[in-house]
Amino acid sequence: MKKILTISTLACLLIACSGTKSTDPNWRPDLTHADFGSYPTNYPEIIKKWGKKFFDNPKSINYLSISSPREEYLVTDSENQEAIYGYSVCANINGIKNEGYYKPFKKYWFFIRNGKVIEHRDIDFAYNKVIYREHKVNCDDKD
Secondary structure (H helix, E strand, O other), rough: OOHHHHHHHHHHHHHHHHHHOOOOOOOOHHHHHHOOOOOOOOHHHHHHHHHHOOOHHHHOOOEEEEEOHHHHHEEEEEEOOEEEEEEEEEEEEEEEEOOEEEEEEEEEEEEEEEEEEEEEEOOHHHHHHHEEEOOOOOOOOOO
């Protein structure tokens, strides 16, 4: 009985493991043929439109700085090695909360594709500074 149980357990483990794909932790998208979409020449307006939607008091928003757009990618499915391409922008933003006090300036990262913010992150939190394995947010205007 123990042999049958052991053999059936091993068989179940082998079947379960055979269906999973291995993910290459070093995979990066090939940027040579990437379609980044149209360059967001109006990126300040795109960021300000996002601010009006996501801040409590849109009229009180201050934009200290907004970086220039840089080509960027987001991995959407690492198992199937799929990514989306666009542009990233960083901005230092603050505003007044509905309770009447100022929120301190925070640095936000934005991923823009064809004139729309696809993803945004408050990068004052350490875990938000990584886009993908070993691929970190870069807010420097210099390459």
